[in-house]
Amino acid sequence: MRIVVTGASGWIGSHTVPELLAAGHEVIGLARSDASADRIAGLxxxxxxxxxxxxxxxxxxxxxxxxxxxxxxxxxxxxxxHALETDRLAISTLGEALEGRGGPLVVIGGTGVRPGQVSTETDTPAPAGNPRAAHGDLAFGFADRGVRPMVVRFPPTVHGRGDHGFVARLVRIARDAGFAGYPGDGTNRWPAVHVRDAARVVALGVDRAPARTALHALAEEGITTRRIAEAIGARYDLPVRSVAPQDVEAHFGWLAMFFAADLPASSGLTRELLGWAPDQPTLVEDLAAGAYDGA
Ligand SMILES: NC(=O)c1ccc[n+]([C@@H]2O[C@H](COP(=O)([O-])OP(=O)(O)OC[C@H]3O[C@@H](n4cnc5c(N)ncnc54)[C@H](OP(=O)(O)O)[C@@H]3O)[C@@H](O)[C@H]2O)c1
Incomplete structure (x- = not known):
């Protein structure tokens, strides 16, 4: 298939493009700058x-x-x-442009569908805690218009060497503060996936997922935030300690809304549907191996 990838120059996109090419697709990456164009061409x-x-x-x-x-x-x-509105308009436009040809439209969601409970692919995200939830529904609406839409839900960390996302920020916060913190008792959980495993879910979804499928691209169901802080502390030789609930926002900044949440999720249905099994390093293994030393 001839597949257009938006965000092809980004963290997950730059790992997804090679997977799609390896699966035999013709891949067209959308670039908004010369730097992104060079990166995509290099892939x-x-x-x-x-x-x-x-x-x-x-x-x-x-x-x-x-x-x-x-x-x-x-x-x-x-x-x-603004980001949400841009995304909404982009999905509408892309869906309309694909109408009637039966091809895949992959949009992205988050796995934090039911905070505090293990969320599965069949859960419907509550719009309250999940502002992008409506965009999955928007995409699913194109199933009636000759498109094969699916949502790939990523966990809060799609990790690996070169990641500049949430875990890189946690490492920087820890180094600046002189200790690796975790919120409260640190029992709240984050699911995680290595970026190469995540990219494989996207590429397999393009080939195999039926219309209106939600896929969970996650390898680990829930790592406690205390365990994440311990891995950061061990790698960067920092003490590890709790951040009291009233100080969490000041300590973690905007990341607090994610790092203080309990977001366990499973990927059993995705593994079964796609025949996918993650085989890349875990988050703690990546931290221990220095994948975030350049953060
Ligand atoms: N990384 C994670 O841990 C994670 C976790 C959960 C969900 N997600 C979601 O997964 C998706 C991919 O994330 P990512 O980590 O790969 O993001 P990223 O590294 O920040 O890349 C974003 C991509 O979007 C492109 N982009 C941004 N604004 C654009 C615009 N106005 N026009 C054209 N392109 C534009 C960027 O292009 P430039 O190269 O030109 O900047 C870049 O290619 C996003 O929806 C993200 O929210 C990611």
Whole structure:
């Protein structure tokens, strides 16, 4: 298939492109700058200039493709409303451009569907704690219009060497503070997946997932935040200690809303449907091996 990938130059996108190419697809990466274009070309994909904020460029790119993997996202947490609206319009535009051809439309969600309980692929995200939940429904609506939409839900950390996401930030916070902290008693859990395992779920979903499938790209169901802090402390020779609930926000900043949440999730249905088994290092193994030394 001819697959357009938005966010092809990003962390997960740059690992997904090689998986799609290896599966035999023709891959077109959307680039909004020369630097992104070079990165995508370096991955062996075709480059198409475009911007998530330029809907005509999305329409044109998806219009002559068989499917779309929509990984692009504006991660400016200071203006989440703008990022959400950009994402909503992008999904609408991409879905419309694919109408009637039966091809895949992959959009992204989070696994924190039912905080405090092990969430599964069949759970419906509660819009209250999950502002992007409606975007999965938006994509699923295109199933009635000749598209094969699916949501790939990622855990809070899609880790690996070169990751500049949440775990890199946790490492920086720990180094700056002089200790590796965990919220409260540290029993709240984060699921996790290595970026190469995550990329494989996306590529397998493109080939195998039926319309309206939610996939959970996670290898570990729930690592306690205390265990994560201990791994950071061990690697960077820092003491490890609890951060009192009233200090969590001041200590972790905007990351507090994620790191203080209990978000266990399972991926049993995804493994069964796709025949997928993660085989990359765990989060603690990555930390111990120095994958975040450059954070
Ligand atoms: N990484 C994680 O741990 C994690 C966890 C849960 C969910 N997710 C979700 O997974 C998806 C991919 O995440 P990621 O970690 O790969 O993100 P990332 O590394 O921040 O990459 C974002 C990508 O989006 C592109 N992009 C941003 N704004 C754009 C715009 N206006 N026009 C065109 N392209 C634009 C970026 O292009 P440039 O190269 O030009 O900047 C980049 O390719 C996102 O939806 C993210 O929210 C990620």
């Amino acid at each position: 062996g994909a075709e480059v198409r200039r475009g911007d998530l904020e330029d809907l005509a460029s999305l329409r044109a790119a998806a219009g002559d493709a068989d499917g779309v993997v929509h990984l692009g996202y504006d991660h400016d947490f200071s203006d989440m409303a």
